Structures are given as C-alpha cells and as structure tokens.
Amino acid sequence: MKFLERSIKGALNFFKDAVFSEEIARTPGFLQSLDPRLKMLFFISAIVLTCFTKNFWHLVILYFMSVALALLSRIDILFFIKRVWFFIPIFTLFIAIPAVFTQGILTAAIFVMRVAASVSFAVLLTITTRHNLLFKALRSLGVPNIFVQTLDMALRYIFLFVKVFEEMHIGLKSRLVKAFNKKSAREWISSRIGFLFQRSVKMSEDVYMAMIARGYTGEIKKYEK
Amino acid sequence: MKNELIFDIKNASYTYLDKYPALKNVNVQIKRSERIALLGANGSGKSTLLLLLAGLIFSKTGSVKFLDNILTEEKVSDEKFRSLFRSSVGIVFQNPDIQLFNSNVKDEILFGLLQLSLPEDEIGKRLENSLSIMAIGHLTDRHPQYLSTGEKKRVSIASVLAMEPDIILLDEPTAGLDPRTMRHFMDIVNVLSAEGTTIVTATQDIHIVPEIADRAIVLSEDKSIVKDDIVSEVLKDRELLERHNLIHSHIHMHQGRPHVHPHEHPDHHYSHAGQ
Numbered sequence: 473m474k475f476l477e478r479s480i481k482g483a484l485n486f487f488k489d490a491v492f493s494e495e496i497a498r499t500p501g502f503l504q505s506l507d508p509r510l511k512m513l514f515f516i517s518a519i520v521l522t523c524f525t526k527n528f529w530h531l532v533i534l535y536f537m538s539v540a541l542a543l544l545s546r547i548d549i550l551f552f553i554k555r556v557w558f559f560i561p562i563f564t565l566f567i568a569i570p571a572v573f574t575q576g577i578l579t580a581a582i583f584v585m586r587v588a589a590s591v592s593f594a595v596l597l598t599i600t601t602r603h604n605l606l607f608k609a610l611r612s613l614g615v616p617n618i619f620v621q622t623l624d625m626a627l628r629y630i631f632l633f634v635k636v637f638e639e640m641h642i643g644l645k646s647r648l649v650k651a652f653n654k655k656s657a658r659e660w661i662s663s664r665i666g667f668l669f670q671r672s673v674k675m676s677e678d679v680y681m682a683m684i685a686r687g688y689t690g691e692i693k694k695y696e697k
Numbered sequence: 698m699k700n701e702l703i704f705d706i707k708n709a710s711y712t713y714l715d716k717y718p719a720l721k722n723v724n725v726q727i728k729r730s731e732r733i734a735l736l737g738a739n740g741s742g743k744s745t746l747l748l749l750l751a752g753l754i755f756s757k758t759g760s761v762k763f764l765d766n767i768l769t770e771e772k773v774s775d776e777k778f779r780s781l782f783r784s785s786v787g788i789v790f791q792n793p794d795i796q797l798f799n800s801n802v803k804d805e806i807l808f809g810l811l812q813l814s815l816p817e818d819e820i821g822k823r824l825e826n827s828l829s830i831m832a833i834g835h836l837t838d839r840h841p842q843y844l845s846t847g848e849k850k851r852v853s854i855a856s857v858l859a860m861e862p863d864i865i866l867l868d869e870p871t872a873g874l875d876p877r878t879m880r881h882f883m884d885i886v887n888v889l890s891a892e893g894t895t896i897v898t899a900t901q902d903i904h905i906v907p908e909i910a911d912r913a914i915v916l917s918e919d920k921s922i923v924k925d926d927i928v929s930e931v932l933k934d935r936e937l938l939e940r941h942n943l944i945h946s947h948i949h950m951h952q953g954r955p956h957v958h959p960h961e962h963p964d965h966h967y968s969h970a971g972q
Binding site: 603604607624625627628629631632635675678679681682683684685686687688689693694695 | 748751753779780783784786787788790792794795796797798799800801807808809810811812813814817820838840841842856857860
C-alpha cells in the first residue's frame with residue numbers, strides 16, 4: 473500500500489506543482505517580468521542551440537545558465553532541479569544505458585546533459601509564464617489556433633482526470649480496512665488507468681458534441697481584446 | 698410567431714452502438730414559446746431526446762423535423778442551415794465539465810459568439826450581458842478547475858445564453874445546485890420564457906416542474922413516451938409518477954409517528970416560490 477500511496481501522491485503532486493500551479497508565474501522575478509513572446513523566442517532558440525551543441529562542457533554551461541536564470545527568477549532551486557531530473561531518468565535512462573556500452577560514456581553523458589538542459593529551458597518557460605499568456609504568445613508567434621486550443625484543452629482535461637483519480641484513491645482509502653498487498657495495488661492502479669482511458673474517450677466525444685452545438689466547424693476563432 | 702411548430706418528431710428511435718436502445722418510437726411536437734419538462738428516471742432517454750433535438754445525434758428510424766427541414770447529418774453540415782440552426786438552438790449539458798472546454802470563463806462564453814461571426818461590438822455586448830444575467834462577472838479570468846459545481850453550471854448556462862437562441866434545451870440543469878442558485882436559475886427560465894424563448898428541460902426533479910414548464914412529457918424505463926400532458930395533469934397522476942420512479946414511498950415521521958406514503962419534498966425546493 474505504501475508503494476501505491478507513494479506513487480499516487482508523487483504523480484499527483486507533480487501535476488499540481490509542476491504543470492498546474494501558477495504560483496511561480498505570479499511571483500515577481502526576472503523571467504516573470506519579460507514579455508511572454510520574447511521569452512518564448514529566447515527559450516526556443518536556447519533549446520535549438522542545445523540540440524546542436526556537441527561539446528559536453530558547453531552543454532554543462534547551458535545547463536548552469538538555466539539554473540542561474542532560475543535563481544534570478546526567485547524559483548526554489550531544489551524544486552527546479554527536482555522537477556527537471558524527474559523527467560530525465562524516465563526518458564533517457566533506457567536510451568542512454570546501451571549507449572554507454574556501444575558508444576562510450578561520453579556520448580551517453582552528452583545525451584543526458586542535452587536532455588537536462590533542454591528540459592530545464594522548457595520547464596523555466598512554463599513555470600514562469602501563466603498558461604493563458606503562454607498560449608497567447610504561441611498564437612502571436614503564428615502557431616495555428618487549432619494547435620494552441622488542443623494544447624489548452626489537453627491541459628484542462630488532464631487536470632480533470634488527475635482530480636478524478638485523486639477522488640477514486642480517496643474512495644478506495646476510505647473503504648480499505650486491511651492493507652493492500654503489492655499485487656492488488658498494481659491491479660487497482662491498472663484497472664483505474666483503463667477506466668480513465670474509457671472515460672476520456674467518452675468525454676472527448678461529448679466535448680466535441682458540445683463544441684458542435686455552439687457552432688464549431690473546425691476553425692477556432694479568437695478574440696484578443 | 699407563437700404556436701408555430703418548430704420541432705416535429707415522428708417515430709424516432711435511437712440505439713447506441715447498434716446494441717443499446719436509448720429511445721423507442723417517440724412522437725413529439727414542440728411549438729414556439731412552449732415550456733416543456735421531460736421527466737423520467739435515469740436511463741429513460743431524456744438526454745438522448747435532447748441530443749436529437751439539438752441535431753447532435755440522428756434518429757435511426759423516423760424523423761426529427763426542425764421548421765421545414767428534416768435533421769440529418771448532411772443537413773446540419775450545410776453551411777447556411779447550420780448557421781441558422783446552431784444560432785437558434787442552444788443546449789446546456791448535464792455535466793458542466795463537458796461544456797467548459799476553454800481555459801477561462803471569458804473564453805468559454807466567447808467561443809460560441811465567435812463561431813457566429815458577429816461584429817466585435819455585438820460580441821462585447823453579449824459577453825457583458827450574459828455575465829451579468831448569470832452573476833458571474835467576477836469569474837471571467839477563472840480557470841474551470843477553480844470553479845465550484847454551481848459556478849460551472851452558471852458559466853455553462855451563460856455560454857449558451859450569450860448566443861441568444863430561440864430554443865434552449867436544458868439537461869438536468871438543477872442537479873447539484875444549492876437552493877439559491879436553483880432559485881436564480883428558475884427566475885432566469887421564467888424571464889426567458891416571458892421573452893418568448895422555447896425551453897425544454899430534462900429533469901428528475903419534479904418539484905421544479907410547475908415553475909419551469911407548462912407541459913410535461915414522461916419517458917418510461919423502456920425508453921418510450923408514456924404521458925404527454927399539461928403539468929398539473931401529469932403531477933396529479935401519482936401512480937404514474939411512482940411507477941416511473943419520479944416519486945417514492947419512504948418511512949418518515951409525522952407528529953412523532955413513523956408512516957409510509959408516496960411523496961416528494963416540494964417544501965425543500967420552492968417553499969417561497971408562491972409567496
């Protein structure tokens with residue numbers, strides 16, 4: 473049960489803090505004071521530069537530049553480092569480990585460092601900018617409305633499903649007398665993932681109907697006043 | 698034009714996934730400015746009937762006619778008809794999370810208005826107006842995740858009202874509302890109705906029916922219409938209401954003595970309605 477509890481709490485807190493909280497975006501700081509369009513252009517350029525940098529030490533410098541920006545923007549540095557490195561083990565570990573044996577440790581280190589620096593820049597952009605301003609900046613940089621709206625809706629419904637999952641977990645806890653063994657915990661989680669998938673399919677159909685009912689024809693229009 | 702026939706449903710049936718019947722041989726005529734309540738237990742087909750009227754699903758047999766047009770997938774895809782139809786018929790879904798797909802209240806209300814391609818000043822006017830009618834002006838920048846159920850419901854109603862439809866379809870509009878919001882909602886229905894709006898409300902909450910409808914249609918658990926009459930006649934038929942799960946018998950206390958008879962609790966809902 474501890475495993476279940478820890479996994480759920482960890483995942484939920486991650487979503488709440490890293491994805492949905494606008495607390496950092498609302499605190500005054502260097503990055504928060506910049507125009508979102510300028511910030512977006514800067515970070516996109518930084519990520520592109522990171523992707524093309526082949527020298528390990530240059531990548532380390534880029535990574536520490538992101539840490540310095542985080543400090544300047546009054547972001548809790550431990551929180552920032554933890555958020556960035558949360559992604560990295562998942563996405564790069566499986567890819568980087570074989571590279572250690574086939575192409576050497578430096579290639580693997582460059583790969584991990586490149587991911588770390590890119591993710592740091594992306595995390596900095598998203599946590600220092602309020603979501604609606606971020607989406608507005610994307611639109612003003614010429615990203616089609618339909619993409620921006622899809623992203624926006626994805627964020628909206630991920631949050632809803634995180635909440636549903638949290639409630640299901642509370643429901644389970646309230647009725648649990650004996651501790652769950654690991655097998656039952658895994659079974660419960662997988663059954664809930666399946667249930668949420670079914671619900672999200674049904675919900676996407678219903679949301680589409682709600683959009684059609686208000687005249688949606690495939691084109692998203694925006695009113696920027 | 699009052700009494701003009703706007704919807705004519707003939708022998709309409711609907712089956713989900715070609716397996717689960719949701720509506721069987723339904724015949725209904727709806728005239729302009731009518732106030733109709735669709736009554737029935739869970740799964741009786743009320744929501745399916747509203748979706749048919751809203752041109753979001755289409756009858757597998759029979760027909761649903763809107764003015765002189767039979768509603769089909771092709772018909773509602775026709776640009777000219779679609780524009781007329783979508784601006785005339787508004788639907789408020791039961792689950793407000795379905796209806797609130799934008800990231801803030803203002804964008805939510807603007808969504809439909811922008812689809813109507815109205816002039817900018819008209820859009821601004823309608824936005825302000827619907828915010829004020831639903832008393833949600835203070836919520837414009839709020840993300841739906843930070844709204845209470847009652848607030849979400851208000852926003853979903855506002856997003857439809859802003860489009861100023863002639864016909865409003867409401868699916869369980871009072872579910873989960875606190876008494877004050879419920880009262881506010883019923884007042885709005887009455888104002889809209891006085892202005893000539895046709896209102897069809899699907900509900901299980903029969904206490905609100907006398908206030909929001911003049912005619913009631915009862916759907917049975919086998920998904921067909923079992924009664925279509927004026928509200929007072931339908932509500933008088935206690936046996937019918939009990940059979941279709943709209944009222945129930947339970948043990949309760951009167952002057953310290955427990956006894957059983959079928960009833961609902963109107964005093965909980967609109968005790969001050971007639972005052």
